[in-house]
Amino acid sequence: MITRVLKSIGWSLLDLILFLILSAVILLILFGLLSLVGLHPFSSISIGNIDEQTSPYPMLLINYLPLLIAFVGASLLTHFKVFHRSYGALGYNMTKAGGLFGRGWLWSLIMVLPGFFILWGAHQLAMLPFSWHWGFVVGYLLFFLVQSAGEEVLTRAYLISMLETRLGTIVAIVLSGSLFAVLHIGNDHFTWIGFVNILLGGFIMALLFVEYRSIWVCTGYHAGWNFLQAGLLDFNVSGVDVYSLVQWKDIGYPRLTGSSFGYEGSLVAVLLQGVLLAYLLKNNSIELNNPFTNSNVQEVLPADNDYDTLISDEVKTES
Incomplete structure (x- = not known):
């Protein structure tokens, strides 16, 4: 068993x-290709040096869209051409894509909007006049869609999908969220x-992926979480301040409002996401029964040929 796990870890590292x-x-x-037309990625604007006056469009088109394309392309090549895993493993299937995306967005709405009203009602936030800039609203909606999809x-x-076939669903979820x-x-x-909140969010999104087998x-959930916080409700998102439609002043307790890190630094968000995580864990209890084998997953995610060969050789040697 230990030998098998070590081989699984080795193949997973090579895969990564x-x-x-x-x-x-x-x-x-x-x-x-972008440089040929005079566009220079990461030359001046990145997620680390933007503010409420920064347009989302240069970052979207020059930085994050290429990153998304690269990740999708690399995942397809790795899965199909090298390890011969199934298309369903990646969760890119377009069947019911809109409905599933909407379901994730709804969960994020349930996590963010009540928290905002709790903080407002508890006099932790002082509301200011709205900032109307619809070009930025649309731009940051598109930006967070692409940025979230890449992650x-x-x-x-x-x-x-890479870790499940070798180490099981639970290990895959824990490593993905971590x-x-x-x-x-x-x-x-x-x-x-903030770290606890992002960890909870990582586990939630991993469980959603496992439950629905869909990216x-x-x-x-991820795009809704980011856009609702940053693009609409004026929270910083993971410490990053961007344009927001709603404007307010932080007058409350930093561990409730999240202070400069944003809603993800709030204990209110920890509570709400903790409840959602417990709910999803209960719903996925059958699939998460065994940390190293899962028959339901194996039907969708056949192990790669090289790994099977190694295990077969090991069994023959031991016998």
Whole structure:
């Protein structure tokens, strides 16, 4: 058993390295094409140096759209051409995509909107006049759709489906959610409450992916979570301040409002997401029964040929 797990970890690391290399190659090609028409990715504007006056369109078109294309392309090449996994493993199927995206968005609405009204009603926020700039509203909606989709392709579609076949569903969910949280540690105004919230969000989106076998539902949750906070309700999102339709002044307790890290730094969000996570864990209890084998998953996610060969050889050796 230990030998099998170690081999699984080794193949998973090789799989991840290949995915990252392919992503980098595709990204360099896309950046090269953009440079030919005078567009220079990451030359001046990035997620780390924007504010409420920054247009979302340059970042969307020059930085995050190429990143999404690179992740999707690398995941397809890795799954099909190298490890021969099924298309269903990635969750890219368009069947009911709109409905599943809407379901994820609705969950995010339930997580964010009540929290906003709780904080407002508790006099933690002082409302200011609205800031009407519909070009920015639409722009940040598109921006968070693309940015969230890219992160979901990496941490859910690719990572979960790759790890499940080798280490099981529970391990895949834990690693997916943990990596998602770790990726945000370097954000401005980082707090440990924020880390807990992002970790909870990572687990929630991983469970949504496992339950529906669709990238659309977790992208809906992620995009809704980011846009509702930042684009509509004036919270910073993971420490990043962008244009928002609603405007308010923080006059409350930092651990309730989240202060400069945003709603993700709020104990209110921890409570709401904790309840949702408990609900999803209860709904997925059958699928999560065994940490290393899951017959339902194996029907969708056939193990790759090289891994099967290694295990067969190991069994023969031991016998």
